[in-house]
Amino acid sequence: MKYRWGRRGIVALAIVLCSTSARAEAPFNFETNPGNLPKTIVPTHYRVRIEPDLPARTIQGEVRIDIEVRATVDAIVLNANELTIDRATLLPAGDSPHDDPVALTATLDADLQQLSLAGPEPLAPGAYVIEITYRGIIHPNAEGFFFDRYPTASGEKEMFGTQMEVLEARRALPCWDEPAFRATFDVTLVVPASFTAFSNMPATGETPLPGDRKAVSFARTPSMSSYLLAFFGGELETIEADHHGTRLIIAFTEGKTATAGYALESTKRILDYYADYFGAPYPLPQLVQIGVPNAFSNFGAMENWGCISYIDTLLLYDPAVMSQTDKEWVFKVIAHEIAHQWFGNLVTMGWWDNLWLNEGFASWLETKCTNDLNPTWNTWLRANSDKERALALDARQSTHAIQLPGVTETSAMDAFDTISYEKGKAFVRMLEAFLGETPFRDGIRLYMQRHALSNTTTADLWAALAESSGQPVTAIAAGWTEQPGFPIVSATVSDDRLHLDQQRFILDDPQAENLSWSIPVTFAPYDQLTSPSSHLLAATPADLPWPGDRSAPKLNVGDTGFYRVLYDEATLSALIAALPTLPVADQLNLLGDTWALVLAGRVAATDYLDIVLALRHSTAQPVWETMLRSLGTIDSWQQRQPGRFAYQSWLVELLTPQLDHIGWDATPGESPLLGTLRARLINILAKSGDEATIAECQRRFARYQEDPTSLSGDLRPAVFNTVGRYADEAMYRRLHDLARAAPTTAEKRRAYGAMQHALEPALARRTLELTLGDELSTSERNANVQRVGVYGEHLDLAWEFAVAHAAELLAAQPAFGVNSYLPEIVQNATDSRYAHELEQVTREHLGEAGEAEAAKATSLIRLNAAVSERELPRIDAWVARRVTPRS
Known part of the structure; x- marks a missing residue:
């Protein structure tokens, strides 16, 4: 359900009360747009001819670039990386037969990833053409040109492709490899005759060539950024x-x-x-x-x-x-x-500091589209988990603003994270709810019409939305995108008034600046949530009428806001008592806020467990999905702790009735979401040591080995993971055989995933060793160590292996992910020594480039350590009063 926010009186309130430390971003301007390349030369058109040689892992390329020189220059400077320049020449525009090519001297700066082409004298303003022949490399990882090896019924085969974002087009061809340098492209790919080739536009013709090859030409592209280029080929x-x-x-x-x-x-x-x-x-x-x-x-x-x-x-x-x-x-x-x-x-x-304009918006629209076209999936309700991940990261000192001033080309790769995607998505949803669906859509249409085939900043989007809605969008939105973190709203009822105040919600930095936001707060009596009121809360507290005959207020109605709520004790007690009767979105909102307050030390974990008990009869899959996630986090805190056996016994008592109710097998006409819930219940029951669940998984796997069609796709993850978790030597070998023989990526991942779940340390060590060989595909190899540490609960073995082989493992990573490789292995640890060790290893192998990703992980590790130390004694005592002893 979506709400259209009331707007009366909001404009003046936003202008007067919005107070943030946000910077004032300007609309896109090519001249002042960030970047490393000089803007004295701009490309207008590329003619590209490339021949990949898969056996040799090389490419041979020719590129002819129409350029416009805007001021006298000593050299033409563009991007190139890992390319060998064989020849470079300069021609005037128009291909005049009376003008001889001018040889250019090519100088590559490997650190800057720039190619300088200098002639015998300075180049005057005007139109020119440069021609470059060059050679490059085909990589095993998806950066620039890459190869992919895969099995087929007729034997192993290979294909090639490209990945150009963020700064990888320069590995495929010399080019102006920054988003603001748009140009059109004519592409020709020379490939084996048996290959099908694809690029951005339709193929316009094929020309047979000697050596069982062909040249495939493609139609001209619209004006576009180089990171959006694509070259693919294979059988x-x-x-x-x-x-x-x-x-x-x-x-x-x-x-x-x-x-x-x-x-x-x-x-x-x-x-x-x-x-x-x-x-x-x-x-x-x-x-x-x-x-x-x-x-x-x-x-x-x-x-x-x-x-x-x-x-x-x-x-x-x-x-x-x-x-x-x-x-x-x-x-x-x-x-x-x-x-x-x-x-x-x-x-x-225009530049990578506004990456969220791409990813946050696409994440929001992806969810909106999926929800509208598949209403039985409850996509917006289940997207609560995405928002919770963003809130959890944004509540830590290591967070960053959605917009990232000062982003460099290399640091831009770290911006592809939960803040850019999921906080961006959540903020767009909140803004749409505030402005109204129709004005918001009209603003997006205006933005697209105004800036088609061009570049923008966030300011350009705000301008279009302000024009369509009549709202001061920049004043409202700036604090959400230009400063880190988010607020917690305190809601207190007294003397027939609802008192609202805000402060920054942060978990691990009591000295953090207490920023403020313009918060579109919605609220209603908990028994009248279909007609919420709204108030734009700024830095100044608000006192709103709340007659004594009203039920307790529920804030953030429908869970569309990106903020936490702290209720006074009486209000919270009333809401918890009414929790089973609230709409699912508001149940999810209260669950998320309560869990966050547990992490902040403002609420005991046992209070959250009380809420779980209050909702144990829920039939809403998103509610169970949320509760199982938090219950699983507590179980991870309990690893190697004396209270784990009792806690898992309580989990079995809690969850067995749920699985009994929905059964192991799907029934005709059931909600498709039940299959997901069924698998998660089986997984956590088996992980908790429930013998009946483990035995049933093993029985079904045995039948699967005789008849693979007997095991549904929904149950395969839980059954495989359970069998792998409790595997002995013989079962591990069987899973390994399945993994090597699997004909598809999904089936290989399933079998290797089961191996990664093995609890037996000797088997875990064997799985870790696979990381260094050639057996695993690129995608499986790069995730193997982290999965053994998490799935198999072998963090100590995984981290020891990662540290011992850090140089080799990091060298195998693509630029897109190298900084997050080590942090992802240990980020869920509850022992703060891992934080210290991660900092040391990062400094040794990655230096300053790895600091930001390491900081995110170390802050989480230290938070986990502090919270688990504080909460586990309370949880153990709470469980002891409720659990039936298990033999």
């Missing part, structure tokens, strides 16, 4: 459709045709939804979506304009082996990447 199969004049292609590796139909049909629905939302059709004549089996290890997909790439588990859906959760992820990721075709590609942020 790929496709399914296609024409949809309202747009050619849709789903491309994938051999033998996966039956799994591609869901993506094609979903794409049609999503394109129609966005064409209506943006008030403009999809902007290109073709949309190719390519499933890559293994190469994407640190992200799932990339929105290359007209040629989107995915790790194939996020594009291809097979209901026989994949779960409802997998199905939802496929839809959501497709929705996210297609949203970028307008918001991000047609209109592009």
Whole structure:
């Protein structure tokens, strides 16, 4: 349910009371836009011809670039990285036959990743053409050109592709590799005759070449940023459709045709939804979506304009082996990447400090689209978990603002995080609710029309939304995007008044600056939540009428706001008593706020457990999903603690009736979400040592080995993980055989995942050793150590292995993720010694570049250590009063 916020009197209030320390961002201006390249030369058009040589792992390229020199320069400066320049020449524009090419001297600066081309004399303003022939490298990771090796029924094969974001186009061709330098591109790929090749635009022709090769040419692109380029080729199969004049292609590796139909049909629905939302059709004549089996290890997909790439588990859906959760992820990721075709590609942020303009908005629209087109999935309710992750990170000292002033090219890669995506998404939702759906959509349409084929800053978006809504959007929004953190609203009822005040909510820095925000607070008596009131709360506290005959107030109605609420004791008691009768969104909101207050030390964990008991009869899957997440966190605190056995016994008593109620097998007509809940209940019961659940998983796995169709896609994760968790030597070998023989990415991941769950230390060590060999794919190898540490509860072994092999492991990581590799292994630890060791190892191997990601992890580790030390004695005592002793 969505609420349209009341606006009467809001404008003056926002202008007078909004008080933040935010900076004033300016609209996009090419001349003042951040960047490293001089703006004295701009490219207007590229003609690119590239031949990848997969066996040699090299590329041979030729690029001809039309440039406009805007002021006299001594050299032409553009980007290049890991390229060998064989020849560079300069021509005047127009290809005059009377003008001889001028040889240019090429100088590469490896540190700056810049190529300087100098002629015999300074270059005067005017139009010119530069021609460059060069050689480059094909990488095992998705950075620039990459290769992917995969199994097929006819043997192992390879394909190539590209990943250009953030600063990887310069590995594929010399170019102006910054978002603001837009240009058009003509692309030709030279590939083996058996290959199908794709780029951003439709192929316009193929020319046979000697050596069983062909040259595939593609139509000219619109003006676009270099990071959106795409070159792909391999022995790929496709399914296609024409949809309202747009050619849709789903491309994938051999033998996966039956799994591609869901993506094609979903794409049609999503394109129609966005064409209506943006008030403009999809902007290109073709949309190719390519499933890559293994190469994407640190992200799932990339929105290359007209040629989107995915790790194939996020594009291809097979209901026989994949779960409802997998199905939802496929839809959501497709929705996210297609949203970028307008918001991000047609209109592009000017620099990486405004990355959230791409990712936060696409994350919001992905969720909105998925929720509207699949109403039985309750997507917005379940997106509460995304918002909670953002709130949890944003409450720590190591957070950052959504907008990131001072971002460099290298630090930009660390900005692809929960703040940019999930806080961005949550803030956009709150702003839409405040402005109203129609004014907000009208503002987005205006923004797209005004800035199509150009670049922007957040200020340009605020201007369009302000114009459409009549609201002072910049004054309201600046504090949310230009400063870190978020507020907690104190709500106290006394003397027929509701007193509201705000302060910054932070968990680990009592000296943090007490910032303020313009908060669109909604509130209503808990028994009248369908008609909430609203108030824009600024730095000054507010006293609002609250007659004594009203029920207790519930704030953040519908859970659309990005803030916490602290109620007075009487109000909180009334809300908890009424909790089972509240709408699910408000139950989730109270659960999230209470858990956050536990972490802050303002509420005891046992109070949260009381709320869990109050909701134990709930039938709402999002409520159970939220509670199971927090209950699982407590279980992680209990690892190697004496109270774990009793706590897990209590979990078994709590959850067994829920599983008994829904049963192990799906029934005709049941909600698709029950399959997800069923699997999670089985997983946590088995993890808690419930012998009946473990035995049933083992029985079903034994039957699966005889008849794979006997085990549904929804149950496979829980059954495989349970079997792997309690595996002996023989079962571990069986899982290993399944992993090596699995024909698809999803099935390989499932089997290797089961191995990563093994509790037996000797088996865990063997799984860790796989990281250093060639058996695992890139994506599996890069996640293996972290998964053994978390899934198998072998943090000590995983960290010891990571430290011992840090240089080798980090060298294998792509730039997109190298700084987060070590932090992700230990970030859930509850022993603060890991924080100290992480800082040491990061300094030794990554230096300053790794500090930001390490800081996020160390702050969480120290928080976990403090909270678990404080709360576990209370939890143990609480459990002891309620649990039935288990033998």
